[in-house]
Amino acid sequence: MGDSFVIAIDFGTAYSGYAFSLTSKETQDDVFLNRWGKELGLETPKTPTCILFNEKEEFLKFGYEAKTTYMKMRGEEATNHYFFEAFKMALYGTKLNKDVTITAANGKSMNALKVFTSALSYLKENALTTISANTAGMKLIASDFTWVLTVPAIWDPSAKQFMREAATRAGIVTKGTEDKLVIALEPEAASVWCKKLPAEGFVTQNHNKDSLEQTPGTQYIVVDCGGGTIDITVHEVLDGGALKELHKASGNNMGGQTVDKKFKEFLRKIFCDGVWDEYETKFPSEVQKMMYDFAVLKQEDEDVQITCTFNLGEIAQRKKDMGKFFETVQGASWHGGSIKITKEKMKSFFNESLNGISKSLREILKKALNIQFILLVGGYAESKILRFHIKAEFGLQCKVLCPFRAQEAIVRGAVQFGRNPEVVASRKSAFTYGIATCQSFDKSKHKAEKKFTTGEDDFCNDIFMKLVEIDEGVDCNETKEHIFNPVEADQTEMNLSFYRTERKNAKYVDEWGVKNVASFVVNMPDTTQGMKRDVRLEIRFGSTEITATATDLVSGSTGSIKIDFLTKK
Template identity: 65%
Template structure:
């Protein structure tokens, strides 16, 4: 085995582990089950099926978490966050994520070692690539890295063996190398993603939970430059499934449906799996009515009567027929959200040639046709075969060569607190500090990088500072972020503290004529800073903390 092999973990789900249950999907659902003592029990389809076979009393004791990735979306995370299970009970989000990653790590290692003819590899023999939505807040990315460290995927000394890949970037890298027959085509014309430097295209990662959109430009040598800070929403394919369930509830009445969902969850799970297959086609669909749903309905009235008052559905000898128009209506909210995001990008001064659709939701013909209809006159739509796996395959490429994404847009303005000579004409009186060396203004915000600015993937920025007192023996650097471009003071509205570091300055012989070098790395998914006192070579290191506790 190649010792540089990358193990890729996606928070969208794992490689398919559900064939024994009759489910043929590229990835296992993000689903984990804990027992009443909050100990790991099952994952993926195993978790779903075990839970659905439990009695109501037993199920009340357990903790089933489904699609919990969305619990991290749109939140400023902290280490005390709890998330809610399907039965209303709560657990630590860090534990849920940690046990998920632990299971995937152990499953991957077992799979490899079972095929190693006697050799035994450990987690440290691999570089691990963790894929995350680009629209996640920096605190979510840090949350995932800490969870991965907790599982033993990496340690504090091997942190460089965990690479965080952003999902639309990974998919973009994979699709760039595909030939023309690697893409779905609605016509006889076959196309592939243009490789010429200067080519600009939108990447829309349409997953089950989130819609994750960014813009890339191809550079000389084939690397990518991010042109537009990742945007998106939480209106992915799972919303279509929920609309379908709501429609069934409308057909059969609230109380009947609630009884069915509560009493026959396994049967409902199989029905939803069937729906996930037929929903991809833009046509009338026919779904077999589950036995127990039909039985409950027949006890109340002739089952055909339930369809008399609804539009877009009919009963046909044991099957529920849903019209193409009604199927499309389940997509309305999702498509509206995607369209809004894409139109926002079109307002910018880009030269967009393509819209690249990836992710499991991109397999929907309704989605592809909608994007083509809305934007086909301005650019071409491309969707790879196996759109759901494109992220995983591209993540392996990124793990080997992270420089393939040459630069990204900074999501925030980052800076530090400094002091400068006091100027009565522009500084607040309450910020004044006087010492033997003169008058100083405290709490000035010094910008390190501006929101929307291009930052190289491995870029380090260097700044030099001097003490404000001849006998100063230490210097504190306090870090902040904001969505404002350049505020005056660090205690103004909209600024969030991110942490601090203190560097010793024990050699005071040169008084004020001393320097501290501050080096900050912005380009990766984490921000790191090192402060060095030049005279004594004393250093201090800080990894910016995006989580509040």
């Protein structure tokens, strides 16, 4: 029963949501998406990724409720509460450990793991409540489900593990049932959804009537345009509809929020002489509202008008006449109570982000793969400016497709991925991975300072033994096996240390660009066979997380881990 019940959480930088399925059918129609914002007269597929804590760091609200509550707060009340938004980006490109902190809107910091755990706990409870309300008295609990959590493919493994840790603390899974939590990569989840769509499921350039999965050999790029990251994966459809990754995940942090940031910088430029800074300090919730209005307007490709609030007008007019603020800027004008921004100026806010996306796509396309389609997904893909740009830039080489409701593709695909994670049959390794080993010392090959002696034998330490090479294709079920022996007869444990590098080859683990990512110990209590004892290491690189198991074949003792990428303090 349990395995056919799937809940997928799409935890986004700007917006979050979940979808679920209570059948094992492989159809698209039985994936249900929760709708948010009914209390505000809205019905959206996701809710803002905002979270509010009180002054004691106790969780209060998440999503629209957190946002509206915080927006109504004044002065000291706002300063005492911890309000976080876009906090997912704290996990991009940082060295993570369990003690990392993130800063709230009031300038104070909180433990990041606590913030993420509270957010996931809220989404978990909300999902279970929603489902129970629709299953006619059937009381379902977390362990009845396979849970899927989506993360950007370009994230470091430590960020993926951080999310797994937060999900475990949130009670989504418990010790011993960790395999009920599947980590899905966002562009892969979107790909799983889009490959099943018929031609009429896409907004843009039409393609032939078959869905992508009905035409084996089709190669396409999925560009997941999120609020924080642009996340790109390249797939080929195999016979039977499974997917093969053709290029390791790539992308950048040029998501939709870079556009919002440019807009805010422009407002600061218009309302100069400290006007905007004063407004932002005194009325943070009104700034939130303006940014929210902008998020809706940026989907269009035309002149826009944004209402100037009474408070902003009042602060501004204490300095000078409203019209004067617009004399020194281009692309904006004052229209009786509104700020009018020209279509051209709006486009300029997108430039940096669009150039970043184009650069990433050009790098992939110049590798001369036989790409037929570019699929644009994610909330930011709902912007016409972005879609027109990609079509203008690449439309002659490939057909540019965008599914209707591009924001929903990831979470809907994640449900299907949860049912069948093997739908992505092979991936490209993002790094060269290796393990530290010893070899018999050979002075013609090895550095003298690496020599050490045990008993009568000389060994060379710190040798990087390659397990998988960067960009190497690895099947999702493929296990790599290696046998190791102790270097001392009375050794009672073996320490296995894993390293990674972006280089294809490294000789020693302490060379430039080689980083220690994990280690674990296998006990070898039975020493009767001395150095003739075997330890078998089995590693799976092909799924979204790397797992390793080492077994002492004499005693049967095992050490097994999802490789621990969270750096120690």
